[in-house]
Amino acid sequence: MIRHCTVLGAGSFGTALAVQLARRGHTVRLWDRNASRCASMNQDRRNPRYLKDIELPEGLVATPDLAAACRGSEMVVVSVPSHAVRDVVSAARDHIAVGTQICCASKGIEAGSLDTMHEVLSEVLGLAHQPQVTILSGPTFALELAQGMPTTIVAAGEDPATHAVAEAFHGGGLRVYHTHDVIGVCLGGALKNVVAIACGISDGLGIGLNARAGIITRGLAEIRRLAETLGAEPITMMGLAGMGDLVLTCTGNLSRNRRVGLALGEGRTLQDILDELGEVAEGVKTARTAHELARLHDVEMPITEQVHQVIYEGQSARDALAELMGRARKHDQH
């Protein structure tokens, strides 16, 4: 039974997960590298940057001290931007005891190595920790989770780790499902952000709901093709970390990635958009890494290809759409 938890990263999702764990009766240390923000959280019982209306429960303490955050913890939840996972976990490693559950909520593919988050964690933490590495993913807007609204999520890893993690989070408004398909859950969570940008572009162009549903479906088909090539089970793409997360990200206005696409569809430049957003939109980086993975493994990913073209090659949104609509007829299961 897990009692003492750590959450690394006080972004909106990290904060929501910490709040959920504290509400389930665990003690939670929430790490953020910014000391004054931590002090403010501990004093005002609010995160000054994210989910500002959510009161932080009593059992939650924020700290900028990584060692203190991890020491004695029975479950360390990683919720920093995907590009920071390697550095943060490397710095935390010596303070995490073998046997501690390691739960990753960051979604992305590492630039350069093209590693999934599970691969990054396994590499950094080493063999002794590997059976305890679990991936947490699914259709979860942080604000709704923090508000206690009904939410479903999936924990992917080996038994009994997934069950320990699932039990720790499950309850209140949150239902935690479990699966063994780690690679499928990792890739679903990462690649959907690129399709979300495509849906945003489509909505920005104002081409309707049929088009959006088509992009979501054919987007999932290409995610499945790549994921299957890399060892995932196709059925996982039908689950919470696949279509569940994809649907939420592609249809909810709260999603950062979708907002990037919307602005691109309206003809604005990427730099302008990112400046205004002021936050990480994982899909912008994943458009590049997914594109590289598709090339490397010779997998056809036309939607990802067009998003890559629009973001990095100066293709117009209209031309990208025309490319997609002009392709030859295909089998539905292709």
Added chain:
Amino acid sequence: MIRHCTVLGAGSFGTALAVQLARRGHTVRLWDRNASRCASMNQDRRNPRYLKDIELPEGLVATPDLAAACRGSEMVVVSVPSHAVRDVVSAARDHIAVGTQICCASKGIEAGSLDTMHEVLSEVLGLAHQPQVTILSGPTFALELAQGMPTTIVAAGEDPATHAVAEAFHGGGLRVYHTHDVIGVCLGGALKNVVAIACGISDGLGIGLNARAGIITRGLAEIRRLAETLGAEPITMMGLAGMGDLVLTCTGNLSRNRRVGLALGEGRTLQDILDELGEVAEGVKTARTAHELARLHDVEMPITEQVHQVIYEGQSARDALAELMGRARKHDQH
């Protein structure tokens, strides 16, 4: 090559399909049982009841004469409410030559027999026609299709019939995919209407986007369980007739089924809702037939079960939600 087509049923979707076929250069006879409505369509070049802003192309002629509508046709598209398919096709049968493509766009499960639309058509038309029976399904709001906005759809049947049908429709804004999984496409199109009601209920209760994404995902999981039991391929549920149609119906406000759910979630009675709607909401009937199929084949369908409870057993929407949230933790692939 198909040149002469017939569409049976001038509802919104039948009209949109007829318009698409006419725009692709085919001659189209659009059958509606109401003679004055046909006269009005032929004179004003508008359907007076549905898609009123869409001009009917020149090659499209409306007729209330079923025999005249079908005679000499190379493709008969059935687009009447699912409960009327048996009667209409029985009446048309003697006027449809063997070798004619029969394409069904109606979505539902027949009350009593619990037959899919493909089974109904095969039974009514007989063995000689069976290789030509194709099912058309996917994420297609009629209005957007008629407006020429980008739309994807799937034709399910045997080769070469599916390719003939796909070629006849494909082009302009419409991309037609194809598949051999007839039962999967039939069941996806029918069962998603029940999940759309569940999503409407959830939105009517105001419980957020995470909840809706969860219902869509777990709804698809239970559709897959039933469809697989009845011989469908699970991967079809990831395609246009599965998740594609499900996502569109569950997130687009245009859907009749979703609107029924919304009103139920707001506490209104079914009779009141149906009176106001004045149109067929297939999901209301499918909630009953799907519930019967699930019982018959001993398949767990908790969302369908709760929709059935709310519509037919007087269960409150809040209690239905509590039932769903209170279930034991499950495997994501269950």
